[in-house]
Every structure is written in structure tokens, then in C-alpha cells.
Amino acid sequence: MSTPDEPQIPHKELGHIPGAEPSSRMDVWWWLVALVVGITALLLFAWPDPFMNIFKFVQDGIVITITVTLVSFLLVLVVGMVGGLGRLSTNRAVHIISTLYVELVRGVPLLVQLIIWYFAVPVMLQYLGKAWAIPALEGFQADPVVMAIIGLVFCYGAYMSEIYRAGIQSIPKGQMEAARSLGMTYFQSMRHVVLPQAVRVILPPIGNEFIALLKDSSLVSVVAVADLTRRGREYASIHFDPIEVWMLVALLYLIMTLFSARVVNWIEKKTKFER
Amino acid sequence: MKKLTLLSVAVCVLITLLISACSPAPSSAAKLRVACDATWPPFEIINEQTKELDGYGPELIRAVAARAGLDIELVNVGFDSVLAGVSQCQYDMAVSSITITDDRKKTILFSDPYYLAGQIVTVRKNNDSITGKDDLSGKTIGGQIGTTGIIEANKIPGAKVKTFDEVGFAFQDLMNGQLDAVIADYPVAQGYVVKNKDTLKTVGPIFTDEYYGIAICKKNAYLVPKINAALQSLKDEGFLDMLDQKWVGR
Numbered sequence: 255m256s257t258p259d260e261p262q263i264p265h266k267e268l269g270h271i272p273g274a275e276p277s278s279r280m281d282v283w284w285w286l287v288a289l290v291v292g293i294t295a296l297l298l299f300a301w302p303d304p305f306m307n308i309f310k311f312v313q314d315g316i317v318i319t320i321t322v323t324l325v326s327f328l329l330v331l332v333v334g335m336v337g338g339l340g341r342l343s344t345n346r347a348v349h350i351i352s353t354l355y356v357e358l359v360r361g362v363p364l365l366v367q368l369i370i371w372y373f374a375v376p377v378m379l380q381y382l383g384k385a386w387a388i389p390a391l392e393g394f395q396a397d398p399v400v401m402a403i404i405g406l407v408f409c410y411g412a413y414m415s416e417i418y419r420a421g422i423q424s425i426p427k428g429q430m431e432a433a434r435s436l437g438m439t440y441f442q443s444m445r446h447v448v449l450p451q452a453v454r455v456i457l458p459p460i461g462n463e464f465i466a467l468l469k470d471s472s473l474v475s476v477v478a479v480a481d482l483t484r485r486g487r488e489y490a491s492i493h494f495d496p497i498e499v500w501m502l503v504a505l506l507y508l509i510m511t512l513f514s515a516r517v518v519n520w521i522e523k524k525t526k527f528e529r
Numbered sequence: 530m531k532k533l534t535l536l537s538v539a540v541c542v543l544i545t546l547l548i549s550a551c552s553p554a555p556s557s558a559a560k561l562r563v564a565c566d567a568t569w570p571p572f573e574i575i576n577e578q579t580k581e582l583d584g585y586g587p588e589l590i591r592a593v594a595a596r597a598g599l600d601i602e603l604v605n606v607g608f609d610s611v612l613a614g615v616s617q618c619q620y621d622m623a624v625s626s627i628t629i630t631d632d633r634k635k636t637i638l639f640s641d642p643y644y645l646a647g648q649i650v651t652v653r654k655n656n657d658s659i660t661g662k663d664d665l666s667g668k669t670i671g672g673q674i675g676t677t678g679i680i681e682a683n684k685i686p687g688a689k690v691k692t693f694d695e696v697g698f699a700f701q702d703l704m705n706g707q708l709d710a711v712i713a714d715y716p717v718a719q720g721y722v723v724k725n726k727d728t729l730k731t732v733g734p735i736f737t738d739e740y741y742g743i744a745i746c747k748k749n750a751y752l753v754p755k756i757n758a759a760l761q762s763l764k765d766e767g768f769l770d771m772l773d774q775k776w777v778g779r
Contacts, residue, residue: 373698376705395706478671478691478702488692491609491675494616494636
């Protein structure tokens with residue numbers, strides 16, 4: 255017999271809410287990352303020759319690939335924002351310049367752009383330096399990594415501008431109007447009202463761009479930047495084992511892309527709330 | 530039910546397409562695939578008019594094939610893919626100014642040598658500090674990926690080596706002032722220097738003796754005597770001298 259004063263202890267089963275266990279909150283796709291890392295580690299340690307030798311050779315290439323990607327991406331975020339706002343600007347000159355930039359740059363293949371940046375631009379600058387007698391330009395020497403980053407930023411900035419524009423346009427006009435009628439300036443309303451909402455919308459495409467940029471960074475190998483792809487080619491050109499080299503290089507790229515996809519997914523979850 | 534029928538038809542079509550795509554066409558199966566990197570003037574280039582492979586190497590291999598009664602098909606790929614492909618028997622042969630080296634002999638068969646070349650250093654005309662190979666330590670050196678020029682550059686202590694897909698990129702980079710020197714086969718370097726007399730010059734002697742050979746994949750060992758015999762008879766007839774006159778001009 256239970257006394258009426260005694261508090262009712264709910265049955266243990268009732269405390270269990272399906273889908274709320276810590277294990278099911280975890281993003282299951284991390285297992286895919288773990289699987290690919292596992293396969294790579296297996297190759298490296300079970301067959302150190304040739305896989306460990308290849309890995310040791312391409313190590314500095316991985317560092318270059320990651321550096322080039324991260325630095326470019328940070329700059330792309332800024333350039334894209336400027337380009338996107340320019341595309342929406344009511345100022346005719348700004349609008350025309352940013353539209354020209356986007357239309358021209360996204361119409362030329364990245365590979366061609368990179369070759370122009372590295373092989374043609376230095377010659378033009380040296381020529382201008384000679385014509386205008388500017389000694390600093392005359393002796394201009396391009397650093398391959400810097401030129402590669404400029405090329406990537408220039409090209410991806412154009413794509414990113416369109417993403418920003420689409421994101422900002424997806425926010426109802428009333429938001430901007432309300433902010434302005436509260437006395438905020440155009441930039442204040444952008445900064446505090448429109449952009450925070452737009453960022454949530456454009457996060458998935460931005461993550462997509464990051465992964466595309468990571469993969470496209472392999473194109474910089476054509477201007478002799480010693481990135482992962484270049485190092486892989488160099489190793490294969492000495493040892494003639496393309497199958498092993500490219501399998502390992504593909505796995506290394508896959509680890510980087512799958513990992514960044516998970517990070518993007520995590521950020522998306524963090525910034526999401528029901529509307 | 531209709532959907533299921535449609536799906537199974539689609540799957541069947543796909544499978545037939547796949548199978549037909551995978552089985553090689555009978556005509557090309559009989560041909561021997563010869564790999565060649567046509568970015569190496571004057572030995573392997575693309576003819577501007579015909580868009581066909583041309584130069585010393587392709588002309589030589591066509592003559593050799595005609596003499597030996599072989600049916601060949603030339604394929605244009607990057608130099609590192611030429612070497613990798615012929616060592617993995619993806620290509621039956623390769624003629625791409627390939628120097629015969631002991632390392633390469635481990636995975637590739639070679640014909641008798643058909644050309645004597647060697648490496649030379651190319652610098653900018655206004656550069657007086659580099660007078661030969663021995664001044665290159667600590668300098669930035671460029672060349673084409675997989676070539677003996679890069680192998681030699683890697684032997685130089687303290688040198689920073691940059692590999693390019695094409696030797697033309699390396700020479701362009703040298704002219705732009707972003708490289709200190711390029712190491713390449715003498716005839717090729719000479720070609721670029723003649724074309725850019727005002728900016729480039731070769732320095733020092735030719736510092737290696739290198740022989741070009743026709744590379745043959747290990748599975749095709751039966752080809753070696755055939756090709757050597759054809760090569761020898763062409764040599765005796767003065768055909769190689771003629772090619773030398775025509776393409777290298779010395």
C-alpha cells in the first residue's frame with residue numbers, strides 16, 4: 255500500500271525518450287571518416303613498402319594543399335562578400351564592376367586562370383615596370399604559392415559572390431525595411447539583421463565550395479607548386495607505381511574532404527534553430 | 530508494376546551499354562600502342578597542320594614499325610605517364626626521347642640506343658654568376674617531371690628543384706625570372722635558346738652522356754630483337770642521319 259503523500263516515481267522506461275540518447279545524437283557519418291582513415295592506416299602499416307615511402311614523400315605536399323586551401327578559403331569568404339554586396343548594390347558603377355568580375359571570371363576555366371596568373375602576369379608586370387621605369391615591378395618575381403592562392407581566390411571569389419547574393423536575396427525585403435525604419439544604417443542592418451539570417455541559408459553551399467576548393471587546389475600543381483598531387487606525380491615518375499601512388503593520394507584527399515564535410519555539418523547543426 | 534518494367538528495361542540497357550563499352554574494338558586490339566609526350570621539341574611535337582604526332586621520335590618509330598612489319602598507334606600523354614604506362618604495360622612501347630638508365634631498365638626493356646644526347650644548364654642571358662653545373666647549389670632549378678634533367682638536378686646539394694608538366698613551362702618560368710636555371714637535354718635546350726636568343730643562353734659543357742632508346746614493355750620481349758634489327762638497318766642506310774639533319778639540324 256502506498257501512501258498518497260509519497261511522490262510518484264515514474265517508471266524507468268518512461269524516462270527514455272527515443273532518439274535522445276547521446277549515441278543517436280552523434281553524426282553517424284563520422285564512421286565513414288573513421289573507415290577511410292582505417293583503410294589508409296592499414297595500407298600504411300601493413301605494406302610500408304611502398305605506401306609508407308609514398309606517404310613520407312608526399313607529406314610536405316599535404317601541408318601545402320591544406321595551407322593553400324585554408325588561406326584561399328578565408329580570402330574567398332571576404333572577396334565573395336564584397337562581390338555579393340556589389341552585385342546587389344544600387345550604385346551603378348559598383349554593380350557593373352562586380353557583375354563584370356563575376357561573369358568574366360566564372361567563364362574561364364580555373365586551370366587556364368592559374369597558368370595566366372603564374373606565367374603571363376609576371377611578364378606583363380615586368381613589361382609595365384620597364385615601360386614606366388618602376389624598378390620594383392621590373393624585377394618582379396612571382397612566388398608560385400602566392401600566385402596559386404591569388405588565382406584560386408580570384409576564381410572562387412566569383413562563385414562565392416553569387417552564393418552570397420542568393421543568400422541575401424532569400425531574406426524577405428521586410429527585414430531590411432524594418433531594420434532601416436528602426437533607424438539603422440544600411441550597413442548596420444546588413445551586419446545585424448540580414449547577414450546573420452543569410453549565413454544560415456548559405457552555409458551548405460559554402461561548405462560545398464570549401465570541398466570543391468580543396469579538390470581544385472590540385473590544379474595548382476601545374477604551376478609547379480609542390481602540393482599533394484604534384485608530389486604524387488613526382489613519386490610515380492621515379493618509381494613507376496602509379497596504381498599505389500594514386501590510390502593513396504585519393505585516400506588522403508578523401509580523408510580531408512570527408513572530414514571537412516563533417517565539420518561543415520556540425521557547424522550547420524550549431525547554427526540551426528527552428529523557424 | 531509499370532514502374533518496375535521501366536526500371537528493369539533501363540537496367541538491361543545500361544548493362545548492354547557497359548558490356549559493349551568494355552569489350553575493345555577488334556581493329557585497335559591488334560595495334561601496338563606507342564606512348565609519346567609531344568612537348569619535347571624537336572624530338573616529339575604536334576604537327577601544326579595535321580595535328581598528328583611528329584618529330585624525330587614519331588618519324589623514327591613509324592619507319593621502324595614499317596620495317597619490322599608492326600602495326601602501331603601513337604598515343605600522346607604526359608612524360609611521367611609515358612614512363613609509368615610503359616612500365617605497367619599499359620602501352621606496348623614508348624618513343625619519347627627516353628634516356629636509357631639503369632633504374633629504368635629494372636622495369637622497362639630498351640632497344641639499342643638511337644641518339645646520343647646529354648644534359649646542359651640553361652640560364653638567363655644577363656646571369657653571369659652561373660657558369661656551369663657546379664654553380665647551381667642553393668639555386669632554384671627547373672625541368673620537366675620524370676626527365677633525366679630532374680634526376681641530375683636532385684643530385685645537386687642544396688638546390689631547390691621545381692618540376693613542370695612540360696619543359697616549355699620551365700623555360701617560360703626561367704625567362705620570367707622565377708627560376709635560376711633549367712636542366713634539359715642539349716638539343717631541346719638549344720632549340721629554346723635559339724628561339725629566345727635575347728634572353729637565354731646555355732652555360733658549361735654537356736655534362737652527361739645519355740642515349741635515347743625505344744622503351745618496350747616487359748611483356749613484349751619478343752619485340753626487342755625485331756626493333757633492334759629494324760633500327761640497325763635504318764642506321765646503316767643513313768636514315769638516322771637524315772632524321773638528325775631534318776629535325777635537330779647538326
